[in-house]
Amino acid sequence: MGTASFDHHFGISARVSEISKNLSPKLDFSSVKFPSRVEYCGLYLSPSSAVCSSSKEWRGQANAVDESGEVATPILDTIESPKHLKNLSSKELKQLAVEMRSELSTVMSKSKKAFKASLAVVELTVAIHYVFRSPVDKILWDVEEHTYPHKLITGRRSLVKMHRQTTELSDSTRRSVSIYDPIGAGHGCNSISAGLGMAVARDIKGQRERVVAVISNETTMAGQVYEAMGNAGYLDSNMIVILNDSRNSLHPKLEEAPETPINPLSTTLSKIQSSIFFRRFRELAKVLTKRIGRGMHEWAAKVDEYARGLLGPPGSTLFEELGLYYIGPVDGHNIEDLICVLKEVSSLDSSGPVLVHVITREDQFVEVERDQTPEVSNPLQEGIVDRRTLTDFFVEALVSEAERDDTVVAVHAGMGMEASLELFKNSFPDRFFDVGMAEQHAVTFSAGLSCGGLKPFCIIPSTFLQRAYDQVVHDVDRQKIPVRFVISSAGLVGSNGPTHCGAFDITFMSCLPNMVVMAPSDEVELVHMVATAAQIDDRPVCFRYPRGAVSRISNALRYGVPIELGKGRVLVEGKDIALLGYGSMVQNCLRAQSLLSKLGVEVTVADARFCKPLDIKLVRELCKNHSFLITIEEGSIGGFGSHVAQFLSLDGQLDAGIKWRPITLPDAYIERASPQVQLAQAGLSGNHIAATALSLLGRTREALLLMC
Secondary structure, three states, X not given: OOOOOXXXXXXXXXXXXXXXXXXXXXXXOOOOOOOOOOEEEEEEEEEOOOOOOOOOOEEEEEEEEOOOOOEOOOOHHHOOOHHHHOOOOXXXXXHHHHHHXXXXXXXXXXXOOOOHHHHOOHHHHHHHHHHOOOOOOEEEEOEHXXXXXXXXXXXXXXXXXXXXXXXXXXXXXXXXXXXXOOOOOEXXXXXXXXXXXXXXXXXXXOOOOOEEEEEEOOHHHOHHHHHHHHHHHHHOOOOEEEEEEOOOOOOOOHHHOOOOOOOHHHHHHHHHHHOHHHHHHHHHHHHHHHHHOOOHHHHHHHHHHHHHHHHOOOOHHHHHHHOOEEXXXXXXXXXXXHHHHHHHHHHOOOOOOEEEEEEXXXXXXXXXXXXXXXXXXXXXXXXXXXXXXXXXXHHHHHHHHHHHOOOEEEEEOOXXXXXXXXXXXXXXXXXXXXXXXXXXXXXXXXXXXXXXXXXXXXXXXXXXXXHHHHHHHHHHHOOOXXXXXXXXXXXXXXXXXXXXXXXXXXXXXXXXXXXXXXXXXXXXXXXXXXXXXXXXXXXXXXXXXXXXXXXXXXXXXXXXXXXXXXXXXXXXXXXXXXXXXXXXXXXXXXXXXXXXXXXOOOEEEEEOOEEEOOOHHHHHHHHHHXXXXXXXXXXXXXXXXXXXXXXXXXOOOXXXXXXXXXXXXXXXXXXXXXXXXXXXXXOOOHHHHHHHHHHHOOOHHHHHHHHO
């Protein structure tokens, strides 16, 4: 079913697109009849495509939905690769963008995946693939959240639509998955560095393909971007950087943040700046002024920079100083302007690095309401009534500590901020610092706060803490500065897959000589560990907790009680086998104990609490009273189990006959899936733990039955 054409007095309009040259001639959209029951979805408001027009009229397009709930996408249905865009008219490209946004919005309404950022870059994606010749030309995306329009038109539409039924979608922005991805998109800020490397390799081999790196203004908070830009300016290799500016500002009130205007003058100037004539004239002026000498070249360069700085938005001269030719701003929702500028930029063979500043609006589109319930990562969490997360309990405990101690401050880094942190931010606005995707800065900033006499809690998701490891080592641990690292989203993260999986923090934090490493088994222990961290003033400390809702809410604790350092606890006592769990895996140990008790196996379940310092007294007790010991952790090889093994070996426990088995995350990246499926794939479910115990006891048949 096509999109009907109608107009209404308040300015909302919709129209039927012309038939693409790629469409089957059997399709006839000259007359469209709607069924008696028809729904409309995906109402998107946007300014008129004629940016130069002074009209304030806003237009919208409504896409017909048939009774099956599918949005009609006649043009998108014909796009199997970017080459199919080449024959589309300007009007058809606009309609294609409408169809892509409608489909993404439909998927977004039924998925927990964040598609909102992708809705803003639809026109930009269409323009890029219309102008450049992917996969010959290399198009690099910085963050995966922007890549879903790219996937729709590069043969992965079925994978994107799969989000409606399942979370089992691999990280499909990887070289091994698609020829249209020259390098994988991860946390951000890698695209310029990788693109520059590809550009230099191209030049050395004498090839001519274009290299395009798309970054966002969230990315520009990270230092690697400026390192790459500075090197690109020095090497002067021909590459294009597109800055997608969607006003993801760190300003506490977005409406007060500076906004880059888009108007007829700015659009005209951008087209002039990108034109072949202007840029060749500029290059000729450089050559002439160098020949004249007497400082003429330096004087002319300063005049050029000053004039372009006056005409451009604030901050544009920064890119010029780094050596990138700045063009912009360009309306990121006007396909004609985008194509015009990108064609001009791509037309010169030797122009050096260019930055095209594109303005988009994430909040311009009406987002379909969707369930924001956090994913559950523990098998015990079935039938949840209360949807509070561990982050909720952490923030409440931190607020309580801050009320008692005015030196407690919070520093947050990473991509986005959990809503729970707003409680601390609102309670203590002068003691909360969100630095965005600047994890390295966050760590050293926290070290400075600590040296200044404050008690910083540095809150960084596990996967993002990896980016700041050098600062953790040299600016904190080596100097024994008491920074309190709060490692959120630790372990498996369901549909976010390996990009956001926190698999390695136990290993890389516990190998540091001065670091206290601990993990709570539940929300009560988490509150106690906040109090414990607040009391440690002579060394750094970290504790981790997973993403997801809490299964059984205990009596709410307002204030925690500091735990004795290196002190674990026994939860259940048995005689046959001992399970020593670390962090959230203690809950799975309890589930395994419940299963084994029904089979007549008496199990001891212990909560280690600390990876470092390890409770060696507890480990000795478990070895003394049991013949079998299993350690369980939701982390990579080299973490908690390795510390236990080191002690068992040095203490002679292995010589004494104790049989020890570690259960860790496998030595592989676990792809997207539901949390329960991921736990099963990792061998960390209660059934897997119980089966491992039965195998040690020689009851192999029963172990196999548990896995069926």
